[in-house]
Amino acid sequence: MTIDLHAETRPTGVDAAVAAARRVIDALVRAGDISGADMADVADRLNAVADDLEDTAPPLDERLVDMWRGDGNTRHDPVTGPENPIAPPLRYEAVDTRTIEATTTLGLPHQGPPSSVHGGVSALLLDHTLGVANGWAGTSGMTAELTLRYHRLTPLFEPITVAARQVSVDGRKIRTTGEITANGEPCVTAEGLFIATYPPRPR
Numbered sequence: 001m002t003i004d005l006h007a008e009t010r011p012t013g014v015d016a017a018v019a020a021a022r023r024v025i026d027a028l029v030r031a032g033d034i035s036g037a038d039m040a041d042v043a044d045r046l047n048a049v050a051d052d053l054e055d056t057a058p059p060l061d062e063r064l065v066d067m068w069r070g071d072g073n074t075r076h077d078p079v080t081g082p083e084n085p086i087a088p089p090l091r092y093e094a095v096d097t098r099t100i101e102a103t104t105t106l107g108l109p110h111q112g113p114p115s116s117v118h119g120g121v122s123a124l125l126l127d128h129t130l131g132v133a134n135g136w137a138g139t140s141g142m143t144a145e146l147t148l149r150y151h152r153l154t155p156l157f158e159p160i161t162v163a164a165r166q167v168s169v170d171g172r173k174i175r176t177t178g179e180i181t182a183n184g185e186p187c188v189t190a191e192g193l194f195i196a197t198y199p200p201r202p203r
């Protein structure tokens, strides 16, 4: 069974609030302590928003069931999720029946070396993209090994492409490769071993 590549991003509801939260995260990292903003007041206003959300949130087990409803892609993951403010978010396109890719531009919240993407963020994007490529190709699994090679700095503030391809399925062992490129040049390449299994969804 293959999966849908897109979790639909809605213009209203939690997706709209999450998009606003992404703006806040970016603006805070951009502002730092050298902006003219009254940060004590900013903290008060953000804490008021958090208080409101915490007061009205469902019990954790109820939300977990809600997050994992259905059998395909989720809406909450930290790479593509329209319900997750730490997701850039990536939006995948099919390249062929085993290969997917997404193009995005990352900013200051994902910085590692100066003006460059943090290596752990690259690992996150690649792990997830390899996993979704497996789902797209029809055999999903959990990451058992992920080997990365960082060839050159991955730039912030300009488009990068994250791609992955399922290479083989041998019993439960799924081998998948991927790369992050900028201007057509490889920045990070990945080789993954996935084991065909999926933990049961909370019901």
Ligand SMILES: CCCCCCCCCCCCCCCC(=O)SCCNC(=O)CCNC(=O)[C@H](O)C(C)(C)COP(=O)(O)OP(=O)(O)OC[C@H]1O[C@@H](n2cnc3c(N)ncnc32)[C@H](O)[C@@H]1OP(=O)(O)O
Pocket (backbone or CB within 6 Å): 003, 071, 072, 073, 074, 127, 128, 129, 130, 131, 132, 135, 140, 141, 142, 143, 144, 145, 172, 173, 193, 195, 197, 198
């Ligand atoms: C309904 C469907 C909907 C699907 C919709 C999906 C769409 C949505 C996509 C989302 C994409 C998310 C992508 C994020 C992917 C993560 O983030 S997954 C989270 C990170 N990974 C983990 O937490 C995994 C933790 N580890 C484990 O749970 C277990 O060790 C594993 C990997 C499941 C394997 O355990 P196991 O099932 O007990 O396997 P086991 O019988 O020990 O070994 C099976 C075979 O694999 C080999 N093997 C196992 N581990 C290793 C290893 N590390 N190195 C080498 N060989 C190994 C064994 O040697 C054995 O080989 P053979 O003896 O058969 O030759």
